[in-house]
Amino acid sequence: MMNRTDGLVQRRRVVNSSSSSSLGQDGSNDIGHNDKLSGHGTDTDCTMQKDLNSNPKIDDDSDKETRLTLMEEVLLLGLKDKEGYTSFWNDCISSGLRGCILAELGFRGRVELEKAGMRKKGLLVRKLLLKNDAPTGDVLLDEALKHLKETDPPETVPSWIEYLSGETWNPLKLRYQLKNVRERLAKNLVEKGVLTTEKQNFLLFDMTTHPLTDNLAKSRLVKKIQEAVLSRWVNDAGRMDRRTLALVILAHAADVLENAFAPLSDDDYEVAMRRVRTLLDLDFEAEAAKPNANPVLWAVFAAFTK
Numbered sequence: 001m002m003n004r005t006d007g008l009v010q011r012r013r014v015v016n017s018s019s020s021s022s023l024g025q026d027g028s029n030d031i032g033h034n035d036k037l038s039g040h041g042t043d044t045d046c047t048m049q050k051d052l053n054s055n056p057k058i059d060d061d062s063d064k065e066t067r068l069t070l071m072e073e074v075l076l077l078g079l080k081d082k083e084g085y086t087s088f089w090n091d092c093i094s095s096g097l098r099g100c101i102l103a104e105l106g107f108r109g110r111v112e113l114e115k116a117g118m119r120k121k122g123l124l125v126r127k128l129l130l131k132n133d134a135p136t137g138d139v140l141l142d143e144a145l146k147h148l149k150e151t152d153p154p155e156t157v158p159s160w161i162e163y164l165s166g167e168t169w170n171p172l173k174l175r176y177q178l179k180n181v182r183e184r185l186a187k188n189l190v191e192k193g194v195l196t197t198e199k200q201n202f203l204l205f206d207m208t209t210h211p212l213t214d215n216l217a218k219s220r221l222v223k224k225i226q227e228a229v230l231s232r233w234v235n236d237a238g239r240m241d242r243r244t245l246a247l248v249i250l251a252h253a254a255d256v257l258e259n260a261f262a263p264l265s266d267d268d269y270e271v272a273m274r275r276v277r278t279l280l281d282l283d284f285e286a287e288a289a290k291p292n293a294n295p296v297l298w299a300v301f302a303a304f305t306k
Contacts, residue, residue, distance in 0.1 A: 096254025
């Protein structure tokens with residue numbers, strides 16, 4: 001699992017500091033500064049006031065044009081546009097996508113965490129319980145749901161991320177591994193018209209790749225992430241759009257968040273990274289204990305930032 005500030009210090013792609021991003025410049029050193037980028041200007045969108053941890057319908061925060069699941073968005077961020085595959089050096093995306101699956105089940109009201117109890121159990125030791133076994137209509141989510149239903153006694157969120165990733169030393173748990181997740185998610189994106197399918201030759205072998213075809217879908221995704229930590233930043237996780245918060249933190253866990261920030265000017269990049277750092281440094285236990293909180297979400301975050 002990753003430390004909270006991994007990947008936040010050094011920028012991989014340097015762009016000219018004089019270049020301007022479509023989101024404008026913010027050189028302020030105060031993270032809570034009340035300027036236009038803090039989310040308190042006249043252009044503040046009313047959607048920022050939505051409770052992050054409430055459980056609205058699945059479609060509430062989805063793109064009207066192309067509705068993507070959390071794991072599809074994270075994969076799309078990680079795919080190289082023209083090449084159609086993820087970086088060979090990324091060893092975090094596998095577990096990151098499994099975290100997305102658990103978070104998505106939490107969003108859809110299929111799972112919940114056991115109560116903290118009198119001893120105030122921490123997020124990482126509370127068991128993940130099946131709340132509703134009704135099919136979601138998504139093959140990967142339903143497969144994970146089936147494994148959860150069959151498991152007795154229940155397991156913790158960190159354990160489930162390991163099981164679904166196949167990264168467990170317990171041979172009895174290997175049957176819970178979700179296989180070919182990236183390929184299956186890519187095929188979903190092909191069906192939604194976002195990607196296409198090609199065959200590429202890599203000297204010794206052929207590989208199926210999925211280049212980007214819908215540039216608008218990728219642009220909207222990148223813009224949503226950039227705006228969340230720049231023009232719509234509210235310096236309060238409880239007031240952020242909960243799906244966007246999950247997207248930012250789990251994209252970081254999957255080591256693909258950099259891809260969304262690479263086009264930014266140097267000033268905006270520094271502001272964005274600083275604000276992501278504030279999210280990673282939150283007291284997740286305290287956030288999960290707030291009214292209307294979704295503890296499953298915070299347990300998933302904690303599993304990657306412990």
